[in-house]
Structure formats: structure tokens, C-alpha cells
Amino acid sequence: MESIQKTLSNKNCTFMIDINHAYGVTEALELGYALEDFNLRWYEEPVVPENIQGYAYLRNKLKIPIAGGENEHTLYGFKDLFKLGCIDIAQPDIGSCGGITGAKHISILAQSFGIEVNPHVWGSAVAQSASIHFIASLPATNHSLFTRQPILEYDQSDHPFRQKLLKNPIKMNKGYVIVQESPGLGIEVNKEIINKYKIN
Numbered sequence: 001m002e003s004i005q006k007t008l009s010n011k012n013c014t015f016m017i018d019i020n021h022a023y024g025v026t027e028a029l030e031l032g033y034a035l036e037d038f039n040l041r042w043y044e045e046p047v048v049p050e051n052i053q054g055y056a057y058l059r060n061k062l063k064i065p066i067a068g069g070e071n072e073h074t075l076y077g078f079k080d081l082f083k084l085g086c087i088d089i090a091q092p093d094i095g096s097c098g099g100i101t102g103a104k105h106i107s108i109l110a111q112s113f114g115i116e117v118n119p120h121v122w123g124s125a126v127a128q129s130a131s132i133h134f135i136a137s138l139p140a141t142n143h144s145l146f147t148r149q150p151i152l153e154y155d156q157s158d159h160p161f162r163q164k165l166l167k168n169p170i171k172m173n174k175g176y177v178i179v180q181e182s183p184g185l186g187i188e189v190n191k192e193i194i195n196k197y198k199i200n
Contacts, residue, residue, distance in 0.1 A: 001015075001017075001035060001038050002038070005038060014041050014151070015038065015039075015040050015041065016040060016041045016042045016043075016044060016067070016151075017035065017040055017042075017043055017044065018044040018045060019031070019043070019044060019045055019046045019047075020044075020045055021045045021046070021047055021048045021049060021071075023046060023047060024047065024054075025047055025051070025054040025057060025058065028046035028047050028054075028058055029057075029058060029061055029062070031046075032046065032058060032061070032062040032064055033062070035064060036062065036063050036064055040064050040065075041065065041148075041151075042064065042065045042066065042067035042088065042089050042118075043058075043062065043064040043065065043066055043067065044066075044067040044068065044091070045067070045068050045070070045071075046058055046066065049068065049069075049070075049071035049072060052080060052081060052084055052086050053084075055068060055081070055084075055086035055087060056084045056085050056086045059085055059086060059087065059088065060085070065088035065089055065116075066086070066087050066088050066089070067087060067088065067089035067090075067091055067118070068081070068086065068087045068089075068090075068091060069081060069087060069090045069091040069092055069106075069120070070091045070092070070093050070120035070122075072092070072097070073093075073096050073097050073098075074097070074098075075098075075102065075105050075106055075109065078090060078092070078106050078109060078110070079109060082109065082110065082113040082115055083113075087115065088115060088116065089115065089116045089117070089118055090106060090107075090110045090115050090116070090117050090118075091117075091118055091119060091120040092106045092107075092117070092119055092120065093119065093120040093121065093122070094119060094121065094127060094130045094131055094134060095121075095123055095127050095130075099130070100130055100133065100134050103119060103134050104134070104137070107134075107138060111139065116148070116150075117138055117150065118135075118150050118151050118153075119131045119134055119135065119150075119152075119153070120153060121152070121153045121155075122153065122155055123161075124161040124162060124165055125161065125162050125163075125165045125166045125169065125170055125187065126165065126166075126185065126187065126189070128152075128154070128155075128162065128170055129166075129170060129180065129185040129186060129187045130185055131152060131153075132152060132170070132177055132179055132180075133179060133185060133186070135150045135152055136179045138150050152177060154172055154177070160193060160196075160197065161193070161197075164190065164193050165189060165190055165193050165194075166187050166188065166189060166190060167187075167188040167189070167190050168180070168182075168186075168187060168188055170187075
């Protein structure tokens with residue numbers, strides 16, 4: 001981590017770490033302690049999503065904000081995460097939490113607990129566009145003087161349903177994307193790409 005931050009020190013980068021629930025509580029705590037001095041924006045999914053007591057324990061022990069929720073699909077599940085003090089940043093996935101409406105319900109609940117929302121998005125360009133519109137609708141975080149803008153998880157790995165699915169592809173410029181103003185999600189799907197990959 002030290003080498004990465006040193007190499008990118010002139011780029012004004014924000015760093016987050018996604019563990020993808022690879023560790024048990026003991027290992028996640030040990031790694032968390034080692035990462036505390038690196039001023040990370042968050043420590044994502046340090047333990048399996050079902051271990052909500054483990055999340056609450058880690059959040060209580062560590063100074064790094066804990067992020068999670070991409071594997072939580074209901075408003076009621078997020079309510080439990082919030083009530084038990086498991087996370088600082090909620091990461092609903094619009095593709096699995098009830099769409100934009102479900103994500104809005106979760107974000108309103110999160111705001112009442114003073115919890116940030118940064119949606120998880122990993123899928124097609126349609127999911128990316130829906131997440132961009134959702135992020136644009138979020139209020140300033142936590143009613144704080146030190147608000148932080150939500151971050152779009154922008155997967156750049158090669159996949160035709162991201163790069164080629166849209167007639168007007170989502171483009172990033174200097175770390176930012178533009179919210180499309182056309183009707184709906186602001187996108188037009190290239191049906192030729194769907195036909196190319198469909199299974200009969």
C-alpha cells in the first residue's frame with residue numbers, strides 16, 4: 001500500500017481497499033490495523049456478508065470506514081446492518097436491490113442513520129447508467145460541512161456488454177462521467193450486440 005500511494009502521490013488519488021470477503025474476523029482485523037495509517041476512504045467487505053456481528057466488531061475496533069452491502073438485496077437487510085452499526089458506507093447494487101426505487105429507499109434509510117451511500121455496480125452499461133442517475137440523485141452525505149461526493153465504480157475490464165452495448169457509450173474524462181439527459185436512463189441499446197450474444 002505504501003508503494004502504491006508513493007507512486008501515485010502526484011495524482012491526487014483516493015484509495016479504497018476491497019477485500020471481497022476473503023478473510024475471517026481475526027485476519028480482517030489484523031489487516032485493518034496495518035492499513036489504518038494510509039487514510040483510506042473505505043475498507044470494503046472485509047468478511048463474509050452474512051457475518052453481521054463480525055462487521056459490527058470490526059467497525060468498532062478500526063478507524064477505517066467499513067463499506068459493504070453489495071450482497072444485501074433488501075431494505076430490511078440494510079436496516080439490520082445500520083441498526084447494528086455494521087457499516088459506514090452502504091453499497092446497494094441497483095441490479096439486485098430493487099432497481100433505482102429500491103436503492104432510493106435504502107439511501108433514505110441510510111441518511112437517517114448518517115451512513116454514506118456509494119452504489120456497487122458490476123455489470124452491463126445499462127447498470128452503469130442506472131447507477132450514474134442514482135448517484136446524481138443522492139443528497140449531500142450526512143449533512144456535514146465535510147461532505148464527500150459519491151464515487152461511481154467504473155469497471156474498465158473488457159466486456160462487450162459494457163463497451164459495445166450502447167450506441168452512445170458512457171465515457172469517462174479525467175475521472176468524471178456525464179449524466180445523460182436523454183429520456184429514461186439516457187442511453188440507447190445497440191440491439192445488434194444483444195442479437196450477437198443471445199442464446200436461442
